[in-house]
Amino acid sequence: MNKRCAVIGGSGFLGRHLVEKLLDRGYSVSVFDIRQIYVLPGVTFHQGDLCDRQALLPALKDVSLVFHCASPAPASDDRGLFERVNIQGTRTVIQACIEAGVQKMVLTSSASVVFEGTDIKNGREDLPYAKKPIDYYTETKIEQEKLVLEACDKEKGFLTVAIRPHGIFGPRDPQLVPILVDTARRGKMKFIIGDGTNLVDFTFVENVVHGHILAAERLRPDSPACGKAYHITNDEPVRFWDFMSEVLVGLGYAAPRYHLPYFLVYGLALLLWLLALILRPLVSFKPTFTPMRVALAGTHHYYCCDRAKQDLGYKPVVGLKDGITRTVQSYPHLRKGA
Numbered sequence: 474m475n476k477r478c479a480v481i482g483g484s485g486f487l488g489r490h491l492v493e494k495l496l497d498r499g500y501s502v503s504v505f506d507i508r509q510i511y512v513l514p515g516v517t518f519h520q521g522d523l524c525d526r527q528a529l530l531p532a533l534k535d536v537s538l539v540f541h542c543a544s545p546a547p548a549s550d551d552r553g554l555f556e557r558v559n560i561q562g563t564r565t566v567i568q569a570c571i572e573a574g575v576q577k578m579v580l581t582s583s584a585s586v587v588f589e590g591t592d593i594k595n596g597r598e599d600l601p602y603a604k605k606p607i608d609y610y611t612e613t614k615i616e617q618e619k620l621v622l623e624a625c626d627k628e629k630g631f632l633t634v635a636i637r638p639h640g641i642f643g644p645r646d647p648q649l650v651p652i653l654v655d656t657a658r659r660g661k662m663k664f665i666i667g668d669g670t671n672l673v674d675f676t677f678v679e680n681v682v683h684g685h686i687l688a689a690e691r692l693r694p695d696s697p698a699c700g701k702a703y704h705i706t707n708d709e710p711v712r713f714w715d716f717m718s719e720v721l722v723g724l725g726y727a728a729p730r731y732h733l734p735y736f737l738v739y740g741l742a743l744l745l746w747l748l749a750l751i752l753r754p755l756v757s758f759k760p761t762f763t764p765m766r767v768a769l770a771g772t773h774h775y776y777c778c779d780r781a782k783q784d785l786g787y788k789p790v791v792g793l794k795d796g797i798t799r800t801v802q803s804y805p806h807l808r809k810g811a
């Protein structure tokens with residue numbers, strides 16, 4: 474097995490952290506992404522759309538291991554785009570990998586594939602996929618995971634595994650902290666949705682990277698990981714609103730204080746989402762409090778990662794407190810008054 478791998482989505486938040494760690498561990502890396510935003514020794518860049526097989530093939534040349542962590546951002550809420558990239562595009566990635574002789578593929582899936590907006594406490598990987606996924610992102614992540622796990626074929630020498638992280642945060646995250654701060658700056662982060670006691674997983678990006686690399690290195694024909702999905706979390710469920718408050722206060726903003734009933738906010742979010750959908754041809758507006766975000770903010774959703782501990786030898790490498798401190802320090806430009 475050579476130490477040349479490819480990271481599809483390697484310009485993104487998780488992808489770039491993964492590339493940096495792979496380089497530290499002596500891999501040479503081929504990055505495939507729709508955009509190029511950095512240059513690093515040991516990395517060759519291939520810019521293109523993963524739905525284009527001809528564009529993918531040069532990036533997979535002499536590569537034995539592929540990490541697929543590209544996806545449109547959940548905030549885009551664009552059904553056509555999610556279906557094209559996450560479903561058809563993933564089919565194309567699998568075909569291209571087989572054609573190029575890649576032996577192993579690690580998919581970044583999401584723990585949300587089992588989330589339907591109701592409480593999940595210590596959820597294990599054998600929970601059924603969401604029958605009524607809340608958004609198009611989740612709907613297409615489910616199909617994507619199925620495609621990748623079903624493609625695992627020991628006879629053909631193509632092994633696959635899926636990592637299901639939850640609530641990734643850390644330096645350079647374009648989503649969680651920036652959206653939180655933007656919401657606070659617009660004066661909309663004063664309210665706690667529900668009673669504020671709901672526990673959730675937030676996972677520091679380096680733990681997610683660690684889970685991916687362990688999965689890749691443990692994936693062999695005789696390994697229990699073949700064709701399986703693994704939750705990767707910080708293994709420290711935290712109250713959603715305590716986590717948000719810690720980040721906000723760390724950046725100089727006030728923590729939310731006033732409570733609003735969960736079902737009232739969820740109903741309003743659903744109404745706004747429908748309105749945005751109906752009016753889309755005339756005006757375009759993106760509500761901050763989408764049904765998915767409200768559901769995530771007001772329910773329990775934390776997952777058990779015993780399977781990853783047992784099969785992959787996984788253990789978080791950065792604790793939650795440390796992760797929050799490092800994250801807050803990495804956003805000086807988002808501090809209040811900056």
Ligand SMILES: NC(=O)C1=CN([C@@H]2O[C@H](COP(=O)(O)OP(=O)(O)OC[C@H]3O[C@@H](n4cnc5c(N)ncnc54)[C@H](OP(=O)(O)O)[C@@H]3O)[C@@H](O)[C@H]2O)C=CC1
Binds near residue numbers: 487506543545583
């Ligand atoms: N962030 C989180 O909390 C969680 C994320 N995940 C999963 O982790 C993975 C990485 O997420 P994250 O790093 O946060 O996301 P990012 O948006 O930061 O990274 C994804 C990268 O993929 C690129 N990309 C999108 N479409 C294509 C395409 N058609 N062809 C090539 N490249 C493309 C993006 O480019 P561009 O930005 O231009 O679209 C971006 O550079 C995703 O699969 C996501 O579903 C799972 C659980 C939680």
Ligand SMILES: CC(C)=CCC[C@@H](C)[C@H]1CC[C@H]2C3=C(CC[C@]12C)[C@@]1(C)CCC(=O)C[C@@H]1CC3
Binds near residue numbers: 639761762
């Ligand atoms: C209520 C509100 C507006 C809070 C601001 C923070 C949110 C933007 C994040 C809180 C939980 C995050 C999360 C994701 C995106 C950002 C949040 C909603 C994901 C949906 C990203 C993609 C996934 O696969 C699952 C994540 C769950 C947690």
